[in-house]
Amino acid sequence: MNSSFGAFDDTSSLLHESEERYRLLVDNIRDYAIFMLDTEGKVVTWNDGAKRIKGYEPADIIGKHFSVFYTEEDIARDYPGYELQQARKTGRYEDEGWRVRKDGTLFWANVIITVIINNNNEFIGFSKITHDLTERKKLQDKLAMANLELQENERRSRLLIESVRDYAILMLSPEGNIVTWNVGAERLTGYSASEAVGKHFSMIYSNEAIDSAYPEYELRKAVSNGRFEDEGWRIRKDGSAIWAHVVITPLFDSDNVLFGFTKITKDLSERRRNEELMLKNRELLRVNTDLDNFVYTASHDLKAPIxxxxxxxxxxxxxxxxxxxxxxxxFSRMNSSISRLNNVIRDLTEITKVQQQNHLNNEEVNIEETLQEIEESLEETIREKNAEIIKDIASFKTLRYSRKNFRSILYNLLSNALKYSSPGLSPVVTIKTEMPDADTLMLSVADNGLGFETSQKKKMFSMFKRMHTHVEGSGLGLYLVKRMLDNTGDRIEATSEVGKGAVFQVFFNLGKKDI
Known part of the structure; x- marks a missing residue:
């Protein structure tokens, strides 16, 4: 008997010692709140970890319902009761969410609630383990916010790049294949995104550039120098050429591995055309200057022999x-030839006097009075040809212009109309002023004479060009008119039907003449 009781005592002692060790183990865990709830959810035990995380002393919390750790919103929807209900159904319930400390501050908790069953398979309560994950939650929230900001920035950047219309902005793979294609690229090249993405960017280069592997050279130079910049001709979808400014930049990842290129292209065709036009104008100015010098010298040297x-x-x-x-x-033929030579010299001398006009030379010119002076100087020709001069200048009577140049323009146009009259037909010349718009005066001289072929339009304003070789003249009148108008930024146009006359229209820009 005594030995049996001794064995029981030893077992009881070992069990008590084991429970004590377990209690000490739980009580000294500081990073986790580990405690028991009764079947109704009231706190039964409380370890140091629970005290550190939640702020309650054992005397403050034991006996109270564990819902005191939950927010008002969770309590209002009876979320604590739901957790216990789910734990009873499955034996275990795990969740993360905001919990409330004794001082009212919130912390983010990972919670595991487990059903406790005794040796008799009786439900006696719950164990609840809570881990404070607030720092991890803050980090996750920061990362999530940073990711959202990154996504938003990427979205804005994508929208910005896609909406840019004046620049082709695209991304290339390391091999030079097109990855992205914005609206500017489509407008610049004529290719849609579906036609371009996946193709090599050399698709818009000339055959000569492709044959010489110039696109690949651009990528190599971009990698070696960190950037490549160039200007050159590129080819649109329709085959037309554009002068493009190109910047290619390599893209490297954090391990310094090349993962592609950005390529920005700007259409500079207009600038290129302007530069070429400036060069042409400079060359034209040089040629004109040389021509003036030649004409002056030739006309001067011809005077003495004549x-x-x-x-x-x-x-x-x-x-x-x-x-x-x-x-x-x-003698009549000789005198006629000498007279013609004198007229040519006079016209050549007149050409050398045409200079760039400025406002200091401009004055109010009465168109009707000027026309009257010209008619008087051509009186003999008008009488001989039985010509009729019709004037319709009521809509605009004065023009601020160089009086000398305006008279020369009108004189040459009227004398040409008389000179190129049809044989056997009395000339009828109509001089008219109109205003196509508020800044333009159009002066037209129309006749019923010989007219000219359409093919002659481009040549008739050149030096020594005559529309009909059997009509006497130096071929300098229209050239002189065109040059004077070019100098002031004005223009002249001509239309005709052979045998039915011609119409010359001079367009004066009133805005430039300070009317």
Missing amino acids: ANLEGLVRLLKDEIGTEASKYQDV
């Missing part, structure tokens, strides 16, 4: 004396 010819003709007539009447036709 004067000598005139003197020799007079001397010859005097030597022949009474016999001169026999050679009257020869």
Whole structure:
């Protein structure tokens, strides 16, 4: 008997010692709140970890319902009761959420509630383990916020790049294949995104550039130098060429491995055309200057020989004396030729005097009075040809312009209209002013004369060009008119139908003339 009781005592002692060790183990865990709840959810035990995490002393919390750790919103929807209910159904319930400390502050907790069954398979309560994950939650929230900001920035950047219309902004793979294609690239090249993405970026280069592997050279230089910049011709989908400014930049990841390129292209075709036009204008100015110098020298050098010819003709007539009447036709031809030479020299001299006009030379010119002066100077021609001059200038009577140049323009146009009249038909010349818009005066000179072929339009304003070779003239009148108008930024246009006359329209820019 005594030995049996001794064995029981030893077992009881070992069990008590084991429970004590377990209690000490739980009580000294500080990173986890480990405690028991009764079947109703009231706190039965409380370890140091629970005290540190939640702020309650054992005397403050034991006997109270564990819902005191929950927010008002969770209590209002009876979330603590739901957790116990779920634990009873499955034996275990795990959750994360905000919990409330004794001082009212919140912490983010991982909670595991487990059903406790005794040796008799009786439900006696719950164990509850809580881990404070507030720092992890803050870090996760920061990462999530940073990720959202990154996504938003990426979205904004994508929208920005896709909406840019003046620049082709695209991304290339390391091999040079197109990965992205914005609206600017589509507008610049004519290719849609579906046509371009996946293709090599050399698709917009000329055959010569492709044959010489120039696109691959651009990528190599971008990698070696960190950036590549160039200007050159590129080819649109429709085959037309554009002058493009290109910047290619390599993209490297955190391990310094190349993962692609950005490529920005700007269409500079307009600038290129302007530069070429400036060069042409400079060359044209040089040629014109050289031409002026030549014309001046030639006209000056011709005056003396012509004067000598005139003197020799007079001397010859005097030597022949009474016999001169026999050679009257020869003398008339000689005098006519000398007269024509004098007219050419006069016109050439006039060309050299045409200079760039400025406002100091401008004055109010009465169009009707100027026209009257010109009619008087052409009176003999008008009478000989039985010409009719019709004037319709009521809509605009004055023009601020160089009086000398305006008179020369109108004189040449009117004299040409009389000169190129149809044989056997009295010339009818209509001079009219109109205003196509508020800043433009159009002065037209229309006739019923010989007219000209459409093919002559481009040549008729050139030097020494005549529309009809059998009509006498130096071929300098229209050239002189065109040059004076070019100098002031004005223009002249001509239309005609052979045998039915011609219309010359001069457009004066009133905004430039300070009317």
